[in-house]
């Protein structure tokens with residue numbers, strides 16, 4: 001991400017200006033002006049409570065800002081609701097509770113794909129992105145590595161497989177922009193490795209916004225890293241630049257020195 005002001009609409013997915021969110025007097029996101037370029041894995045890191053999830057909620061429309069403005073490509077979306085932003089192709093991971101436990105993995109993915117076919121989720125996406133229902137369902141299952149588990153009831157999956165199914169439900173609509181908030185939380189090393197592979201597999205042709213605490217993973221897969229601290233942007237740069245940034249080391253990455 002860069003803080004450049006001159007980007008044209010095709011260069012970025014999101015642009016924020018003075019974006020602020022307060023919770024009864026407490027400022028969780030504090031006047032963030034940021035441009036998030038198109039493509040790549042754009043990661044946000046920062047200590048607990050830095051405002052990362054709140055920032056995601058502002059981008060996806062789950063929360064309205066207290067102040068400031070947001071653009072998606074060339075369109076101002078500040079006052080659009082979450083479902084309207086989803087229709088523009090902004091998808092975010094849901095909680096596991098959005099998985100239908102009593103249905104099979106295949107049925108869960110098919111329902112998510114079908115929502116797109118019915119025009120409920122991504123009305124504005126070109127039809128060529130959708131394809132045939134069964135083909136698209138199988139493609140998603142393959143992408144998330146759950147083809148072999150297609151017939152299993154979702155509630156019987158391991159935690160890691162449920163998180164991958166969750167990502168499958170997000171990519172079912174083939175969204176150009178994905179927001180993933182701590183997709184590796186609670187995963188075993190093997191599950192983490194598989195999910196990192198998955199994120200890399202689904203990233204070409206998309207922009208992935210990632211919030212993640214696993215710093216080794218962050219350094220390995222991020223195109224750029226934005227460091228949040230107390231609701232504001234402390235630093236932006238490539239993994240190498242962030243690793244070398246003294247303010248970041250002092251505030252957050254001391255263990256990397």
Ligand SMILES: Nc1ncnc2c1ncn2[C@@H]1O[C@H](COP(=O)(O)OP(=O)(O)OP(=O)(O)O)[C@@H](O)[C@H]1O
Nearest residue numbers: 023026027028046047048049050051052053054055
């Ligand atoms: N709905 C809310 N009501 C009141 N305070 C909130 C609310 N949501 C977040 N906060 C507060 O805003 C601050 C930022 O929270 P946020 O969840 O955005 O942090 P985070 O960077 O995602 O942290 P973590 O790494 O722990 O997930 C925290 O102090 C949190 O307690």
Ligand SMILES: [Mg+2]
Nearest residue numbers: 052053054181
């Ligand atoms: Mg969070």
